Amino acid sequence: MESMPDIRIILVRPQHPGNIGACARAMKNMGLKHLVLVAPQRLPDDEAMARAAGAGDILSAATIVADVGAAVADCVFVAATSARARTIAWPRLDARAAASVACAQARSGPVGILFGAERTGLTNEEVDYAHVLVQIPVDPGFASLNLAAAVQILCYEIRCAVQEPAPGPGPEPEHRPAPQEALNGFLQHLERVITAIGFLNPHHPRKLMRRLTRLFRRARPDDNELQILRGILSAIEHPYPARGGPRPGPDNT
């Protein structure tokens, strides 16, 4: 894990202390530390601390400034989140691309990401400080993201960008499919047993065994699982009813 970049989260005129606390928690979950509050309507308080839930250190260390200019004064790169379409033609990035660019820029110096007030967003003058507008993909029919939710998504994307290249599905840990010959040995055993119990008609075996083969190949059992399956087959061949109670036999059909 690389160390996290110097990207500060800047809340502009936030209204609800609960949201400020939730933003602090979202930041800390993703490994970001530097919170800036621009002219908050109320300072972080008990409600903020409660919603921060363990990220109180981020709240206590938050920088409080009077305007966006002060918040980004030493930043080499500024991005502004924006829900609404703006008439001004500004470079736009989605959250993923913005996180990637922000991480790259943070190698040169501090980077700031601006989040507007809950109801009113950022003014055009505030957006003027930004190099890019960030748009988070949302349903256009219900586009109003909670402030902490927007911060959560950006911080998450920053963490993903730092961890790049993305891990992707990759192999299942600790799952080592058994070699084909072990699987085939099981399938032959299965065929013998289901023939013996009268389920497989040896005169028309093909389609059924092909289906079972396809099913178990898809499952890719490991050695341990094959051992269990073969144990079941052996128990069918040589039932040991002592532990399991009465064994249903041909008589009680």
Next chain:
Amino acid sequence: MESMPDIRIILVRPQHPGNIGACARAMKNMGLKHLVLVAPQRLPDDEAMARAAGAGDILSAATIVADVGAAVADCVFVAATSARARTIAWPRLDARAAASVACAQARSGPVGILFGAERTGLTNEEVDYAHVLVQIPVDPGFASLNLAAAVQILCYEIRCAVQEPAPGPGPEPEHRPAPQEALNGFLQHLERVITAIGFLNPHHPRKLMRRLTRLFRRARPDDNELQILRGILSAIEHPYPARGGPRPGPDNT
């Protein structure tokens, strides 16, 4: 914009109505509609409605069920979010890969994503219903994500995945996994039969059945394959040796 897939968000024993409301809002922001509450400690109330902030329709339409089994009964694919490391080796995907796979699987039928209770998460028995574990990248030093934040990230990734369909594994052509309840019916039948033949000790059933559950969930049998497997189980219970020649029994061990 494609239409959104049928992916339901399943909150298991959620404790705080505020979180339930915030989850509903997060879903609606990203265009998801179907919320399921498993044994909620409190039903959605005024606090939930307040935090839903316009997503009250999602709350009102939420399905309330008693357990995870009922929540995923008709699902063809289930993912479980998990913060903690689990000893059992389960396939793991990060949030992005999981969203991509979930969207692909949703073409075959309903998909469910499980989120555990705020403090306790999901039990191992609940995770047993899942095909994959989902892990959201977090700072290991402060890994505890708020419930609504976790839902927000998954729903966001689902929206991103819909907008840019990744190549991804995708479902096998013409392979339509059976609903969970059909698979569970088979697993219960299997448990009965291997108990009856003395393979499963009913006093220590758990690990063995969990391994078999994992194996068959991974295989994702379709209806036809389940029919074959249950046919084998019935033949074990009521052997019909006429077609298959001599049946190896307890006598010829």
